[in-house]
Amino acid sequence: MSLGPYASFILTSYILATVVVLILIAWIAIDYRRQKERLRELDAAGIVRRSGRSAVDIR
Amino acid sequence: MTPIDLANPTRFLTLTARLLPWLAALTAVLLLIGLYQSAIAPDDYQQGATVKIMFIHVPNAWLSMLVWGVMSLAALGTLVWRHPLADVAAKAAAPIGASFTFLALVTGSLWGRPMWGTYWEWDARLTSVLILFLMYLGLIALWRAVEDPSRAARAAAILTLVGAINLPIIKFSVDWWNTLHQPASVMRMGGPSLDRAFLIPLLVMALAFSLLFLTLHLAAMRNEILRRRVRALQMMQASQRSA
Numbered sequence: 001m002s003l004g005p006y007a008s009f010i011l012t013s014y015i016l017a018t019v020v021v022l023i024l025i026a027w028i029a030i031d032y033r034r035q036k037e038r039l040r041e042l043d044a045a046g047i048v049r050r051s052g053r054s055a056v057d058i059r
Numbered sequence: 060m061t062p063i064d065l066a067n068p069t070r071f072l073t074l075t076a077r078l079l080p081w082l083a084a085l086t087a088v089l090l091l092i093g094l095y096q097s098a099i100a101p102d103d104y105q106q107g108a109t110v111k112i113m114f115i116h117v118p119n120a121w122l123s124m125l126v127w128g129v130m131s132l133a134a135l136g137t138l139v140w141r142h143p144l145a146d147v148a149a150k151a152a153a154p155i156g157a158s159f160t161f162l163a164l165v166t167g168s169l170w171g172r173p174m175w176g177t178y179w180e181w182d183a184r185l186t187s188v189l190i191l192f193l194m195y196l197g198l199i200a201l202w203r204a205v206e207d208p209s210r211a212a213r214a215a216a217i218l219t220l221v222g223a224i225n226l227p228i229i230k231f232s233v234d235w236w237n238t239l240h241q242p243a244s245v246m247r248m249g250g251p252s253l254d255r256a257f258l259i260p261l262l263v264m265a266l267a268f269s270l271l272f273l274t275l276h277l278a279a280m281r282n283e284i285l286r287r288r289v290r291a292l293q294m295m296q297a298s299q300r301s302a
Contacts (some may be wrong), residue, residue: 004108005173010108014111017119020161021158026276028279039292044156049292057132
């Protein structure tokens with residue numbers, strides 16, 4: 001596959017799209033971990049939800 | 060499970076936990092197929108190999124508008140029906156929409172330099188998409204600046220609906236004004252003007268990016284629900300301490 005004289009423009013586009021999508025995925029995954037960690041801390045402190053369920057029960 | 064059942068955040072979390080692994084796998088498979096088809100697509104007789112940039116530019120450009128459309132429906136849900144998940148949906152979608160808009164602008168710019176001889180031109184299409192990007196950033200800043208979630212939700216919903224005026228301007232800018240940006244070649248009266256060799260990879264990539272949005276959006280909504288649960292429990296903890 002030859003990308004011709006504008007290969008750098010094409011490759012930069014695909015690399016940039018990959019990087020942005022990976023950053024989005026990582027940000028969402030890290031945020032999920034952070035929220036679960038905070039819920040675990042609250043559960044350890046004896047805080048329960050109004051329904052009586054544990055804070056860490058995310059269902 | 061009916062749509063009304065999904066108004067309950069707990070039921071929504073249960074459904075999301077079941078759906079996310081399947082959606083993520085399907086998105087990955089479609090992205091791989093789309094990338095393979097983009098790689099083997101022939102060169103365009105005018106654009107040469109730079110036509111490959113279109114396979115990521117166009118899906119991102121479509122999604123930049125679609126996400127704002129989703130946020131506008133969510134804004135109606137917040138203001139009219141006070142749906143408990145409406146603001147969660149809008150807030151979770153904004154950073155994803157901003158990312159797609161950023162990619163549409165930058166990949167368009169990278170295509171424009173070899174094809175138009177310039178990275179940027181203040182024509183109606185490019186300028187209206189830049190305004191869309193700035194509105195995404197403004198909304199994200201608004202949600203972060205207002206501490207009370209219900210006040211932030213109402214203000215963001217109004218701003219989102221006002222911003223929706225920009226969507227038809229973006230779509231029809233190439234028809235209403237004399238722009239450097241070419242007119243629509245897929246979503247147009249009389250059907251797509253693209254050859255199948257370009258249309259198929261483009262549609263596969265569009266479907267893959269749409270599924271990517273759905274997957275990321277559901278995951279980000281789950282995070283936002285948990286963040287609000289954390290906030291509620293922290294307030295409960297604070298009131299127990301002060302009592």
